[in-house]
Amino acid sequence: MKINNHNLQNKKKIITIMSSLFVIISLIATYPYANRYYENSTITTSTTKNSPNLINYSSPSQYEIQDGSATKNSSINNSQSNNTTVTTDTTKSSTRMIITALSQNGSTLQIRVQINTIEDTGVCTLTLLKSGSNSVEKSVSSQTLANTSTCKGFDIPTTELSPGTWQATITYDSSKHSGSIAKEVVIN
DSSP: OHHHHHHHHHHHHHHHHHHHHHHHHHHHHHHHHHHHHHHHTSOOOOOOTTSOOOSOOSOOOHHHHHHHHHHHHHHHHHHSOTTSOOOOOOOOEEOOEEEEEEEEETTEEEEEEEESSOOSOOEEEEEEEOTTSOOEEEEEEEEEOSSOEEEOOEEEEGGGSOSEEEEEEEEEEOSSEEEEEEEEEEEO
């Protein structure tokens, strides 16, 4: 009986030692993670030699200056009361447009366009032309994104279009910018 009691005491010692080691190893393993969390929560202004420069300190381009002025004027116009007259430049700058999607998805022709300016006051007009068919014209407003604007999207039922090759022309017009882009699309 004494031998069994001795074995039981040895097992208890081993379990206690193993549990203590597990706790110590767990604390040692989590220290770097906890230390990293607290280091990242402090604000530091130093940079290392190899860190990339994330801020562009170069002079703004003419395009960036024009867009900044247009956005500023739009903001001023929206915040002015009706009693105040604001004079604005009536000349329009040409803006670049990119067709980001042009595809037939089932019974819908979907067209998406990015506008290389930041403003939400413009109108996008889609004109679809095909020889021997009636033209189709749709208009949507623009919407501002972080660095560009987009047309809100064109979803045209293919029941309005006969099968074949159509010329899709999208124009953009606002008080400050205008642009146009065209591409052929095949309707099945």
